[in-house]
Amino acid sequence: MWYKGARAVRLEKGKDMIKVGERLRREETVLKEMARSDFNFGDLFMFLSKTLPEGVMVSSITVDLKTGIELALSGVNHQRIVEIVDKLNSGSLLKDMELDRSVNESGQFVIYLKGKLK
Numbered sequence: 596m597w598y599k600g601a602r603a604v605r606l607e608k609g610k611d612m613i614k615v616g617e618r619l620r621r622e623e624t625v626l627k628e629m630a631r632s633d634f635n636f637g638d639l640f641m642f643l644s645k646t647l648p649e650g651v652m653v654s655s656i657t658v659d660l661k662t663g664i665e666l667a668l669s670g671v672n673h674q675r676i677v678e679i680v681d682k683l684n685s686g687s688l689l690k691d692m693e694l695d696r697s698v699n700e701s702g703q704f705v706i707y708l709k710g711k712l713k
Contacts, residue, residue, distance in 0.1 A: 628661075634712060636658070638688060639656075639658075639688055642686055642687075642688050642689075643666075646682050646683060646686060647668070647679065647682075648675060648678075648679070650670045651668055651669070651670045651671055651675075651679070652668065652669045652670050653666060653667070653668060654667040654668065654669045654705060655667040658712070663691075663709060663710055663711040663712060664689065664709070664710055664711065664712055665695070665707065665708065665709050666692075666707070666708045666710075667705055667706070667707050667708075668705065668706050668707075668708065669700075669703050669704070669705045670703070670704075671704060671705075671706050672704065673697075676694060676697070676706060679708075680692050680693065680694065680708065683708070683710070684710075687713065688712065688713055689710050689711070689712065689713065690710060690711050690712075690713050691710045691711045692708050692709070692710030693708065693709060693710065694706060694707075694708060695707040695708060695709045
């Protein structure tokens, strides 16, 4: 009887260790891909701080080295969207930036942009 209980506990711990190992393998793969890329994220942040007009805040940045970049910007009005997209595309870090969607979140206008890294 006790043998079955001990065996079940060991099997459960083994499954947990397998899950941890798989997660670590995925993280290692991502880190290797990032090390192969010569993209400097500090340059991206400096570029955004210099390029975006005053009053525009970056709410979130999602970077995928394979597929591209997504930006969420708040404090933007409709008249400035085209200007911001043109400025981002004319820089040396981003290309093919385009408006994905615009929404009103918590009473503030937020735009979502998608593009690629150069």
